[in-house]
Amino acid sequence: MRQAVEAQVLSPHCELGEHGLRQILTDVIEEVRQSVGHDIDGAEVLHSLLNAPWLQSLLKVYECLQRFLRDSPAPALDYASGLSLQLLIDIRSLSGCSEDAKELYRLLRQPHLQALLSAHDSVAQKDYEPVLPPMPDELPDDEEATRIVCLVKNKQPLGATIKRNEITGEIFIARVIHGGLADRSGLLHAGDRIMEVNGFPVDGMEPEQVIQVQARSQGTIMFKVVPITERPVHNQTMLYVRAMADYSPQQDPAIPCADAGMSFRKGDVLEIVDQTDALWWQAKKLPSNTACAGLIPSTNLLKRKQREFWWSQPYQPHACIQTLSTVEEEEDLMAIDEKCVEADEEAFESEELREEEDDFSSNIEGVYLAGFRRSMRLCRRRSHSTTQPSCHTRCPSSCYSALNSPYEEVVRHQRHPEDAHRLVALLGPSGVGVNELRRRLIEMNPNIFQGATPHTTRAPRGYEESGREYFFTSREVFDNMVYNNRFVEYGEYKGSLYGTSIESVRDVLDSGKICVIDIEPNAVQAVRTHELRAYIVYVKPPALERLRETRQDSFITTNYYVNRPFKDEDFQEMEEAARKMESHYWQFFDHVIVNDELQDSCVQLLTAVRKAQDEPQWVPASWIRPTAES
Numbered sequence: 001m002r003q004a005v006e007a008q009v010l011s012p013h014c015e016l017g018e019h020g021l022r023q024i025l026t027d028v029i030e031e032v033r034q035s036v037g038h039d040i041d042g043a044e045v046l047h048s049l050l051n052a053p054w055l056q057s058l059l060k061v062y063e064c065l066q067r068f069l070r071d072s073p074a075p076a077l078d079y080a081s082g083l084s085l086q087l088l089i090d091i092r093s094l095s096g097c098s099e100d101a102k103e104l105y106r107l108l109r110q111p112h113l114q115a116l117l118s119a120h121d122s123v124a125q126k127d128y129e130p131v132l133p134p135m136p137d138e139l140p141d142d143e144e145a146t147r148i149v150c151l152v153k154n155k156q157p158l159g160a161t162i163k164r165n166e167i168t169g170e171i172f173i174a175r176v177i178h179g180g181l182a183d184r185s186g187l188l189h190a191g192d193r194i195m196e197v198n199g200f201p202v203d204g205m206e207p208e209q210v211i212q213v214q215a216r217s218q219g220t221i222m223f224k225v226v227p228i229t230e231r232p233v234h235n236q237t238m239l240y241v242r243a244m245a246d247y248s249p250q251q252d253p254a255i256p257c258a259d260a261g262m263s264f265r266k267g268d269v270l271e272i273v274d275q276t277d278a279l280w281w282q283a284k285k286l287p288s289n290t291a292c293a294g295l296i297p298s299t300n301l302l303k304r305k306q307r308e309f310w311w312s313q314p315y316q317p318h319a320c321i322q323t324l325s326t327v328e329e330e331e332d333l334m335a336i337d338e339k340c341v342e343a344d345e346e347a348f349e350s351e352e353l354r355e356e357e358d359d360f361s362s363n364i365e366g367v368y369l370a371g372f373r374r375s376m377r378l379c380r381r382r383s384h385s386t387t388q389p390s391c392h393t394r395c396p397s398s399c400y401s402a403l404n405s406p407y408e409e410v411v412r413h414q415r416h417p418e419d420a421h422r423l424v425a426l427l428g429p430s431g432v433g434v435n436e437l438r439r440r441l442i443e444m445n446p447n448i449f450q451g452a453t454p455h456t457t458r459a460p461r462g463y464e465e466s467g468r469e470y471f472f473t474s475r476e477v478f479d480n481m482v483y484n485n486r487f488v489e490y491g492e493y494k495g496s497l498y499g500t501s502i503e504s505v506r507d508v509l510d511s512g513k514i515c516v517i518d519i520e521p522n523a524v525q526a527v528r529t530h531e532l533r534a535y536i537v538y539v540k541p542p543a544l545e546r547l548r549e550t551r552q553d554s555f556i557t558t559n560y561y562v563n564r565p566f567k568d569e570d571f572q573e574m575e576e577a578a579r580k581m582e583s584h585y586w587q588f589f590d591h592v593i594v595n596d597e598l599q600d601s602c603v604q605l606l607t608a609v610r611k612a613q614d615e616p617q618w619v620p621a622s623w624i625r626p627t628a629e630s
C-alpha cells in the first residue's frame with residue numbers, strides 16, 4: 001500500500017511537463033555539483049540545500065497539489081458525517097458484531113475523525129463562504145458611480161478612519177490601515193465617499209455617529225460608496241526604524257483616531273509600511289504577529305512635538321556646557337564614614353599599587369588584561385557624576401538631545417565572517433558588576449576577547465610598559481588627540497588625563513579579536529559609529545532584595561573607599577542611577593543583562609556577544625550605507 005502511494009507520488013503529471021519539477025531540480029543539482037567541483041564560492045551550501053530531504057518532500061507535496069488542482073476531483077459524497085452517523089447507529093443495533101466492526105465503531109467515534117469528516121462535508125458542500133445579504137433591489141440611476149462593499153465582521157476592527165467635509169457634510173474614508181480588514185478586502189480606499197452604512201444614509205452625520213451605526217451591525221457590514229476617481233499611486237519603500245522616543249496614542253490629543261494608533265517605547269524596531277501622509281505614518285512593531293499596522297507620528301511631526309515639549313521644560317544647562325568643578329566643590333563631596341577606613345591619597349596610592357600587582361597576576365598565557373586600572377575607572381566614574389563633569393566624550397555626537405531625529409533608520413545586517421568584529425561596549429550604574437563581567441569574559445578566552453589599552457599623561461611607574469598598562473603620552477599629544485576627536489571618552493584624575501582611544505579599540509579589532517570595553521553612557525554615541533559598530537550591553541541591577549542577597553560577600557570601591565562591603569545606600573544609589581540611565585539611553589541598548597547570579601550573567605553575556613558577531617542584527621542604516629556625515 002505504502003509502496004503504491006509512493007509510486008503514485010513519484011509519477012505525477014504536473015504542469016511542468018512529463019518530468020516535473022523534481023526533474024528540473026535534479027538537473028540543477030547536477031549543475032551545482034559541477035560548480036562544487038570547480039570550487040565556486042557558496043556552491044557547496046547551495047548543493048546541500050538543494051539536496052535536503054525536506055525540499056524533496058515539499059516538491060512531492062507541490063506536485064500532488066498541482067495534479068489535484070488540474071484534475072479537480074469532485075467529492076464522492078458530500079454527507080460523509082451523516083453516513084458515519086448512520087454507520088454508528090447500525091453497528092450499535094447489531095446483536096453480536098465482529099472485531100472489525102467494533103474497531104470501525106471505535107474509529108468513527110474519535111473526535112478528530114468526526115472533525116475531519118465534518119470539514120470534508122463543508123468543503124464538498126462549499127458552505128465555507130459567507131452568506132451575503134441580497135443586493136438592494138432599487139438602485140438609483142447613478143448606479144455606475146457607486147459601489148456596494150460588503151465586509152464580514154470578525155473580532156478585528158474595520159481598519160479605516162473616516163472624516164467629514166465640514167462644508168458639504170459628506171463623509172469620506174480618511175485612511176485605510178495597512179493589513180486591516182478594509183485593506184485586505186481591497187474594496188475601500190482613502191478618499192472614497194461613504195453614502196450609506198447598512199442602508200443608513202450618512203451624509204451630514206458626525207463621524208462618531210457613523211461609527212456607532214457601523215458598530216451596531218452584526219455579522220456583515222455593508223457600505224455604499226462613491227469610489228475616489230483617481231487613486232494616488234504610492235511607491236512605498238520598505239523602511240525600518242528604531243524609536244528614539246516613547247509614544248502613546250492615548251496621551252496624544254492630536255492623533256486622528258487613538259484606537260488606530262500604535263504605542264511604542266524607545267528602542268523598539270518599527271516597520272514603516274505607509275508614509276503617504278506627511279504627518280501620520282503607519283507602522284508595525286517588530287517582531288510582529290499581527291497583520292494590522294497602527295498610526296504613528298511621522299519624523300517631522302514627532303520632532304515638532306519634541307521641540308514643543310523641550311521648550312515647555314524648565315531650563316537645564318546641558319552637561320557639555322557645565323563648568324568644571326572647583327577644588328572646594330570636590331572637598332564638599334568628601335564624606336567620612338565612621339565604619340569604614342577612609343582612603344586618603346597615600347592609602348589610596350598603596351591600594352592602587354596592590355591592584356596593579358593583582359593585575360599582573362591576571363596575566364593569562366602571556367596576555368595582559370588592559371583597561372582595568374583603578375585610576376582609569378575612577379576617572380571614568382567621576383565623569384558620570386553630575387556634579388563633577390570632569391570627563392568628556394566626543395561632542396557633538398555625545399550631545400544627543402531630544403531634538404535629534406526621533407527615529408533612527410536601521411537595517412538587518414549580518415557581519416561577514418571576514419569583516420572585523422563588532423566592538424562590545426558594556427555599561428551600567430557604578431558597582432553593578434560591569435568590570436567583573438568584562439574581566440570574566442576576557443579571562444574565559446583571552447585569545448578571542450581583549451580590552452583596549454587606555455592612554456594617560458601620568459608618568460609610568462618602574463614596572464609599567466607603554467602599550468601594556470597604558471600608552472604613556474605627553475599632555476600635548478593627548479590634547480591633540482582630544483582636538484581630533486580620537487577618544488571614545490577621556491577624563492582627568494588627580495591631575496593626569498586618562499582616555500580610551502579609537503585607535504586602541506581598532507588595534508584590537510584589526511588583530512581579529514573581539515574588543516570588550518566598558519563605557520559611561522555619554523560615550524554611547526562615540527562608539528555607535530560605522531567604524532566601531534558597537535554592540536551595547538546594558539548591565540542592570542536586579543531588585544533591591546536580590547542585590548542584598550547576592551552582594552553579601554562582595555566589595556565596592558568608591559571614590560573614597562577601597563574595597564569596602566556594600567551598604568544599602570550603595571544599592572539605592574545603584575537603582576537610582578540605573579533608572580536615570582535607562583530613561584536617557586534605553587534606545588541604544590542592544591542587549592540587557594540583569595546581573596543577579598554572576599555565573600548566569602556571564603553565560604548570558606557570552607551568548608549575547610556570540611550572537612552580536614554571528615547572527616543578523618538591527619544596526620543603523622548609516623553603518624551599512626555610510627552618509628557624508630557618518
Ligand SMILES: Nc1ncnc2c1ncn2[C@@H]1O[C@H](COP(=O)(O)OP(=O)(O)OP(=O)(O)O)[C@@H](O)[C@H]1O
Nearest residue numbers: 430431432433434435436550554555595596597598
Ligand atoms: N552578580 C554579582 N553577584 C555578586 N557580586 C557581584 C556580582 N557582580 C559584581 N559583583 C561584585 O560587585 C563588586 C563591584 O563590581 P564591579 O567592580 O564589576 O563594578 P562596576 O560595575 O565595574 O563598577 P565601577 O564602574 O564603579 O567600577 C565587585 O566586587 C564584584 O565582584
